[in-house]
Amino acid sequence: MRAVIIGAGITGAACARALARAGFAVAVLERGAAVGGTSAMCEGNLLVSDKAPGPELALALHAADRWYALRDELRDELGPDFPSIEYERKSGLVVATTHTGARALKTFSGTQRAAGVEARELSVDDAGKLEPFLTRDITAAVHYPQDAQVQPAATAEALLASARRAGTEVLTGVEVTGAMRGIDGRINGVSTMNGRHGADIVINAAGPWAGAVASSLGVSLPVLPRRGMVLVTTRMPHRIFRKVYDADYVGATQSGDADLQTSTVVESTAAGNVLIGSSRQRIGFDDRLDLGVVREIAAKSMRLFPFLAEMQILRTYGGFRPYMPDHLPVIGEDPRVPGLYHVTGHEGAGIGLSVASADILRARILGEDSPVDAAPFTVDRPTLVPHLREMAR
Numbered sequence: 001m002r003a004v005i006i007g008a009g010i011t012g013a014a015c016a017r018a019l020a021r022a023g024f025a026v027a028v029l030e031r032g033a034a035v036g037g038t039s040a041m042c043e044g045n046l047l048v049s050d051k052a053p054g055p056e057l058a059l060a061l062h063a064a065d066r067w068y069a070l071r072d073e074l075r076d077e078l079g080p081d082f083p084s085i086e087y088e089r090k091s092g093l094v095v096a097t098t099h100t101g102a103r104a105l106k107t108f109s110g111t112q113r114a115a116g117v118e119a120r121e122l123s124v125d126d127a128g129k130l131e132p133f134l135t136r137d138i139t140a141a142v143h144y145p146q147d148a149q150v151q152p153a154a155t156a157e158a159l160l161a162s163a164r165r166a167g168t169e170v171l172t173g174v175e176v177t178g179a180m181r182g183i184d185g186r187i188n189g190v191s192t193m194n195g196r197h198g199a200d201i202v203i204n205a206a207g208p209w210a211g212a213v214a215s216s217l218g219v220s221l222p223v224l225p226r227r228g229m230v231l232v233t234t235r236m237p238h239r240i241f242r243k244v245y246d247a248d249y250v251g252a253t254q255s256g257d258a259d260l261q262t263s264t265v266v267e268s269t270a271a272g273n274v275l276i277g278s279s280r281q282r283i284g285f286d287d288r289l290d291l292g293v294v295r296e297i298a299a300k301s302m303r304l305f306p307f308l309a310e311m312q313i314l315r316t317y318g319g320f321r322p323y324m325p326d327h328l329p330v331i332g333e334d335p336r337v338p339g340l341y342h343v344t345g346h347e348g349a350g351i352g353l354s355v356a357s358a359d360i361l362r363a364r365i366l367g368e369d370s371p372v373d374a375a376p377f378t379v380d381r382p383t384l385v386p387h388l389r390e391m392a393r
Contacts, residue, residue, distance in 0.1 A: 001025070004190055004199040006176050006213050008034040010152065010351055011343055012205035013159035014358035019203075020166035022362055027197055028160075028168060029190070031175035035156040038207045038350065041319025043230060043267070043275055044152035045243070046352040049092040049144035052108070053115035055376035056328060060349070061116060062372050063356035064146050070355060074158045077165065085155040086270055092147030092243045093122075093130060095138045097303065102140035105247040109142045118145045133239045133307055140247075147243055149267065152351045159355075179217040179337070187217070187339040201365065203341045208285075208320040210344035219336050220391035222384070223345055225320035227286070229279045229293050231301075233311045235272035243267040244304060260293060264300040266308075273314065276301045278348075280321075287318060321347045326383035329353065331360045334379050341365070342379060 001024050005012045008030035020026045030036075046067055051057040071087040094109075096102040109119040120143045127141035128134060160170060173194075180189035180196060189198035204221075206213040214221035245265040265277040279293050294316055302309045324330065324345035334340045343361055346353050360377065363370040375381070379388075 001201070002199045003027070003201050003203060004029060004197050005203045005205055006190070007204070007206035007210070008160065008170055008172065009037050009039040009205070009207050010035070010156035010159065010354045011207065011346070011357060012203075013156050013163060014354040015203055015205055015343055015361055016163035016168045016170075017159050017166065018358040018362040019365070020163050020168045022366060026163065026168040027199070028163070028170045029174045029176055029192065029197065030170070030172045032172065034160060034170055034172055035153050037209075038319050038321060039156040040153045041317055042152050042228070042321075042348070042351060043265070043277060044150045044155070044351050045348070046148040046150060047092060047144075047243070047349070048112075048117050048146045049094055049119070049142075051112075051349075053111050055373065056349070056353075057112070057115055057117070058372050059353055059356050061146075062359070063352050064148070066355050066359070067148060067150070067352075074162060077162055078158060082158060082161065083154045084151070085158050086151035087148065088150075088270070089146075089148040090242050090267070092144040092245070093127060093134075094142045094144065094245055094247055095127065095134070095304065096140040096247045097138055099139050101247045105140050105142060108247075119143070120145075131241060131244060133305055134244065135304055135306060149243065150351065155351070176213060176216055179340070185338065187337050190217070201339050201341060203343060203361065205343045207344060207350065208322040210322060210342065214342065217337065217340060219334055219340070220388060221330065221342060221344075221379075222325055222387040222391055224282060224323045225285050226323035226347060227279070227281045227283055227318055227320055228277065228348060229290075229297065229316060229318040231276040231294060231297055231316050232314050233274040233276070233308070234314045236274070236311065238268050238272060239307065240266055240268045240274060240305065246300070246304065260296075262293065262296045262300060264297075264304050266301050266305055274308070274311065276308070280348075282323065285320060287320075289316065289318075322350065323347050324384070325387050326381075328381075328383070329357060329377055330379055330384070331357050331377040332364055332374060332379060336379075
């Protein structure tokens with residue numbers, strides 16, 4: 001069986017590894033450079049703390065277990081000379097700064113505990129023991145031991161390297177322009193600027209560009225780019241030990257508002273830089289630097305960690321996340337074009353959910369039991385159908 005995967009970011013890499021290890025002859029087509037898009041412009045979050053009970057949380061809990069094992073698998077397979085994926089189960093600390101926010105955070109974490117998430121309410125003093133430099137002007141804190149982090153670009157490269165070892169071919173500078181179809185309407189390959197690639201199945205894993213790719217293949221898919229920005233400080237002795245964010249972040253991840261939204265997410269890297277986010281804004285693929293966004297993110301971060309006022313920003317970067325209007329990724333075959341699969345729409349959770357999504361894809365293609373109920377992620381799910389109909393008008 002031959003598989004063409006469109007997109008060489010972390011989702012495409014995870015899918016390539018899963019299918020190549022299952023015996024498929026895999027070709028990954030990437031119009032730019034491998035790992036040159038969203039996967040290189042994000043924080044590497046592996047979070048359960050920001051997900052409400054439901055299908056995305058079920059996927060994240062499966063992913064949390066997978067990443068723990070995958071760290072060792074990749075290290076053993078690729079050897080000591082390959083860069084580490086920097087997996088760190090550092091845990092997360094979510095804090096509220098208002099009494100209204102405290103009530104909402106405690107209610108939210110209670111529903112998560114009932115769904116299997118480790119979420120421990122802490123006193124202000126106990127939160128301070130975990131994060132000594134955190135402001136004491138907080139009204140609630142919840143600790144999430146299952147939250148973790150990887151270096152996203154290194155991890156995507158490691159998955160691609162593993163896929164290559166299993167026989168995957170990665171072709172860069174190859175833009176897909178159309179679908180090849182058999183007389184029965186089934187897709188049997190893609191056309192590109194550089195020629196044709198035959199395949200038994202085609203997987204659209206192009207992240208925020210997946211809507212355009214779907215269109216080129218003859219179907220609509222309501223994936224939109226949502227821009228996020230991150231600030232990076234100069235290196236310093238470690239003063240932040242977990243991923244710390246304010247409770248507003250959860251609301252921002254689930255919002256469909258196109259206007260700018262910012263919330264505070266702060267963490268240290270292994271090298272000592274501090275990553276400060278986050279923003280969400282639907283402005284198309286406009287990648288110009290917006291100093292207003294930078295100022296707003298910086299100001300909010302200093303409310304949680306006042307010492308950051310003395311630090312210098314080394315650089316900023318922004319990336320586009322694949323936004324879906326019902327806030328769930330698409331994982332599965334497109335019923336309108338047999339043989340065409342989509343794995344996209346994870347928005348800011350793409351790093352964490354990539355490998356678990358590839359597990360579902362592999363199970364769907366091979367007819368195996370899915371590790372997580374796949375029905376909520378299908379293209380024709382009830383929450384997505386109205387948007388598909390709207391696009392078809």
